[in-house]
Amino acid sequence: MSEGTREQVLEVAARGRAAAADLAPLPRGVKDAALHAIADALTARAEEILKANAVDVERAREGGTPAYMLDRLALSADRLAQIADAVREVAGLPDPVGEVVRGGTLPNGLELRQLRVPLGVVGIIYEGRPNVTVDAAALTLKSGNAVLLRGSSSAYDSNVALVDVMRDALAGTGVPGDAIQLVPGRDRESVKHLMRARGLVDVLIPRGGASLINSVVEESTVPVIETGVGNCTVYVDAAADVEMALDILVNAKTQRPSVCNAAETFLVHKDVADAFVPRALAALRDKGVTVHGDERVREYGGDAENIVAATEEDYRTEYLSLDIAAAVVDSLDDAVRHIRAYSSGHTEAIITDSQQAAKRFVALVDSAAVAVNASTRFTDGGEFGFGAEIGISTQKLHARGPMGLPELTSTKYVITGEGHLRGV
Amino acid sequence: MSEGTREQVLEVAARGRAAAADLAPLPRGVKDAALHAIADALTARAEEILKANAVDVERAREGGTPAYMLDRLALSADRLAQIADAVREVAGLPDPVGEVVRGGTLPNGLELRQLRVPLGVVGIIYEGRPNVTVDAAALTLKSGNAVLLRGSSSAYDSNVALVDVMRDALAGTGVPGDAIQLVPGRDRESVKHLMRARGLVDVLIPRGGASLINSVVEESTVPVIETGVGNCTVYVDAAADVEMALDILVNAKTQRPSVCNAAETFLVHKDVADAFVPRALAALRDKGVTVHGDERVREYGGDAENIVAATEEDYRTEYLSLDIAAAVVDSLDDAVRHIRAYSSGHTEAIITDSQQAAKRFVALVDSAAVAVNASTRFTDGGEFGFGAEIGISTQKLHARGPMGLPELTSTKYVITGEGHLRGV
Known part of the structure; x- marks a missing residue:
């Protein structure tokens, strides 16, 4: 894994962009099969994931990390099985892509439909919880998006292992491997490059404390959805x-x-x-x-x-x-x-x-x-019946409150005519 | 009118914020009556508006402004009447505020509704077209938002006159005068202050060429909706x-x-x-x-x-x-x-x-x-049957394509229980 220079981060983003183009038109069945392959791989390859996780936990313990943070960081065979089950649940949710949000025939006979489409490339910046690595990958894949994962450096080894396992699981499913990528680098600089990858990344979702979210909002030229600060x-x-x-x-x-x-x-x-x-x-x-x-x-x-x-x-x-x-x-x-x-x-x-x-x-x-x-x-995506959530938006634009799969989409208007010309 | 220092721009934004709080719960009838009062005032006070506009046009002509831009800038009694009619048309559109986007009863008996609510304070940055001053004010008022208008300095005198007339017309309607405000200042600095007024301004909508839009996206900490660049x-x-x-x-x-x-x-x-x-x-x-x-x-x-x-x-x-x-x-x-x-x-x-x-x-x-x-x-709000549009979004977040009144709203979840507690 590289050091997270600007070129390296932009290259990963560009690969995400190419994967997003291939992901967008995939039918639900292909995406769901890929999610099941991921879930199966997470338990089949538990040993290597737990080994990598143990490195993170040991490093954190030596660094004097408080117990409640160690608890969030640590994986076990049971937790991994729960994480895999959550992926299977996402596979069972309806596919938001292609849903007709509005549609009808205009007075001039033009057929107008507004369809849900994936956002494209979604960047997630989050704290030291390896389960978020898998949850976020599952939700973005199901909604047809490529994801760029930038977890806390405290979970770096766990995240490398989890992403390796998930990417390997995509082989042969029809979903491009670059649908799920880790942003290279452990330092703050690589986050900055991600925040400036406008045109390659469609949205950044910071999950974490107010200071992380404020710094992303302040510096990002990529549109941001603020989540999770609840006073x-x-x-x-x-x-x-x-x-x-x-x-x-x-x-x-x-x-x-x-x-x-x-x-x-x-x-x-x-x-x-x-x-x-x-x-x-x-x-x-x-x-x-x-x-x-x-x-x-x-x-x-x-x-x-x-x-x-x-x-x-x-x-x-x-x-x-x-x-x-x-x-x-x-x-x-x-x-x-x-x-x-x-x-x-x-x-x-x-x-x-x-x-x-x-x-x-x-x-x-x-x-x-x-x-x-x-x-x-x-106020929770599960309680609201959304099945899963990528976060709870506290901003007014795009999504507000618990964000389920539809909130990970945009829309596209399709106008169908028979040679319609505009007169005035 | 002041020079547009940071303090002055933030004061205007804060007044907009206070007005937005009063605007949000106003019933449709109050807003529509205010729109009709504005439309009537625009024709009743045509003379002073045209006089101010003549100052802008003369200054632009002396500055060697090309004919097509003079044409956009110039008002006439006829154009003013058309602008007033457009305001009356906005009054006739359905009120998006309060619309139930989704609603139902959860398995635990909680009643969940997602309602449309105004965005709050909307800043519009636009070129030398005085009609946009009125169109934008009408659409934001109808959708329950306070607007901060920052038109081109080339239309400054026209915009001052139009905003004066509109604000005067609000007196006695129940809509606060600060629902419609001009951002003080003619230079780029005042735009920068507006772009940094995070927490006071909910969204900025730049309307204009690619370079304006890029500079807003680059510098703004307020969320931006990009509009109008069409290749x-x-x-x-x-x-x-x-x-x-x-x-x-x-x-x-x-x-x-x-x-x-x-x-x-x-x-x-x-x-x-x-x-x-x-x-x-x-x-x-x-x-x-x-x-x-x-x-x-x-x-x-x-x-x-x-x-x-x-x-x-x-x-x-x-x-x-x-x-x-x-x-x-x-x-x-x-x-x-x-x-x-x-x-x-x-x-x-x-x-x-x-x-x-x-x-x-x-x-x-x-x-x-x-x-x-x-x-x-x-691809046009009028052609799509939206009645009017504030712009055409080319970004994927929040709104994409022609933006009508619903696109000037956010949503709020209302959860109604009978003492419901969460168990797990």
């Missing part, structure tokens, strides 16, 4: 069912704190604060959650150890841990203002029995998803 | 009806040469070259078209004055004039390769009676629109 809010309205609000808050914060659709802030209408806040603080304490509260929240806390003063920065923070920011607000509109100021635009929930309050909150909150009387944790 | 191709297949091919070629090239959906290249399969090329050259000569042909095309041209040798650059060129590049190709696949190498991805047409050839061409050509036995000129 989500639970707003407990004056007309909330307090029991329901407690359950949802605890679920949204603690059911899986490390994911983007976990809650990071709760806001409480002043009229329900007496009834809600003391019980919420107790329930969160029982789950080991530290509450970063404003003055009005802290008044309910007594001298409980799990309650600390919130700074402005707390309201902006995606903790991904057993921490939550909190404030009492004077009105629903104040809650909306707070959300507009601090949210990352992922998911906000309102707990209310008032139709009017729910309607206003839904109308005014400008986020990818708004939940009414439900946990923020439901 | 379109007509491919005459071996199985073409020669008469039909001649009519389509002449229509696509000459019916309105200055627009992005006019043809700029024609390719001819070698098997039909004897029958087609001599007649095409004659027909194009009759219309005053200069053909930039490859060697094989020129063999058919004798010593006709309108036939010159094509350079590599000719195949890349969007002439927008009575010029066309031409080549004879050995196969449909060679035509596709030519298109992949040189086309801007706008519209390519095939003339063929073969189902198989048409199918292959449609599948392999990666452009926003592919026409079969029809002129390239049909």
Whole structure:
């Protein structure tokens, strides 16, 4: 594997572009057979993949990588089998390519159809999770795209092995091997070359923390879809069912704190604060959650150890841990203002029995998803029935919210006539 | 009007952002009434608009601006009336906001709906056509977006007058005045500030030549939708009806040469070259078209004055004039390769009676629109029945092809439960 010079990255991108042209017209059966071949190869060649993974894990351990990151990095025979099963599930999903989005006959007799087509070459920049290497390859292949994978250098050996196995599996399936490629290089420079490969790469999807995403947005001339930063809010309205609000808050914060659709802030209408806040603080304490509260929240806390003063920065923070920011607000509109100021635009929930309050909150909150009387944790491609997701977009262009297979496509208009000429 | 410092541009963007929040939930009736008020004001205050426009035209004339550009710049009472009528037509179009894109009940009983919502703040960067100032304002207002208009400095006085009239007309309609704003400043610097106003501006739509669009793509951190560069191709297949091919070629090239959906290249399969090329050259000569042909095309041209040798650059060129590049190709696949190498991805047409050839061409050509036995000129929001268009996207993300009102929206997921918690 090379060092990731500009020429090397552009060469890989150009090979991706050529593969994309061959991939686009492939029928579903060819793509699904290739996905099954990949799934089978991942388990058949588990030994060499696990050996490569062990090198990454050992290096990371020596480098003092924290346990939760080692856990994400480490593969096992079981995990590999799960990853292979996920590939088989993608094979079972409907093929978005060729779907007629709209179609009909124009008054002049021209037949107009808008069809889904692959995006072309999709670049994914992601953290040290080898499962993403396979998930992303499966979803892009199914949607007829060539993928350029740029995982974290911490997973480099695992990714080289996984990509080798997947590429080998494509031989003889009709899917070009260059449908799946690793971007050469371990350093930041090679990412920069990828971000400037405009005309060769159709879209970049950074998956990871806010700093990675911001640097890609700042430097990329290739169009970017921002994913995955979730500073989500639970707003407990004056007309909330307090029991329901407690359950949802605890679920949204603690059911899986490390994911983007976990809650990071709760806001409480002043009229329900007496009834809600003391019980919420107790329930969160029982789950080991530290509450970063404003003055009005802290008044309910007594001298409980799990309650600390919130700074402005707390309201902006995606903790991904057993921490939550909190404030009492004077009105629903104040809650909306707070959300507009601090949210990352992922998911906000309102707990209310008032139709009017729910309607206003839904109308005014400008986020990818708004939940009414439900946990923020439901914003997820699997939960939404999309079968799988490449990420959760927090931007407004192209795709917003969980991105399934259709979100990995563009469209093409096909105009069919019988010698039609334009008059004016 | 200020000079367009960074602070001034960001202040305008922030005002747009606040207006967008108020605009988003407005019902259709309020927006349509505002559009009618704008249309009425444009004719009622025609005199001051025309006076301002005369200043621009005079300045341009003194600066030696070519006649066709003066023609685009100049307004008249009649043109103003047409522009006002176009605004009334936009008022009559369906409101895309609130449309349910998908919806249903998930197995766990959660109700999931994906609704169209405005993008937010839309920046339009465009050339010296004052009609775009009004068209863009009408389309963005109807789709619930705040607009930041940055027209060419050549139309500055006209744009100031038009925006004044439109903003005044909004008074009392319920639509905030800051829904329509001119970006201050006449120089390139103010455009740069707009391109860096990430977080305040949701999308930039540059309308104009390739160099403007490339510079925006290169420098913008705000997401960009590329529009309007059309290097379109007509491919005459071996199985073409020669008469039909001649009519389509002449229509696509000459019916309105200055627009992005006019043809700029024609390719001819070698098997039909004897029958087609001599007649095409004659027909194009009759219309005053200069053909930039490859060697094989020129063999058919004798010593006709309108036939010159094509350079590599000719195949890349969007002439927008009575010029066309031409080549004879050995196969449909060679035509596709030519298109992949040189086309801007706008519209390519095939003339063929073969189902198989048409199918292959449609599948392999990666452009926003592919026409079969029809002129390239049909790629147009009006022709497609969209009622109006903000531009024709040649990129694959978000919108591709003519962009009507729905393409000026994003979506939002609304999840409604009864205390739903996530288990796994």
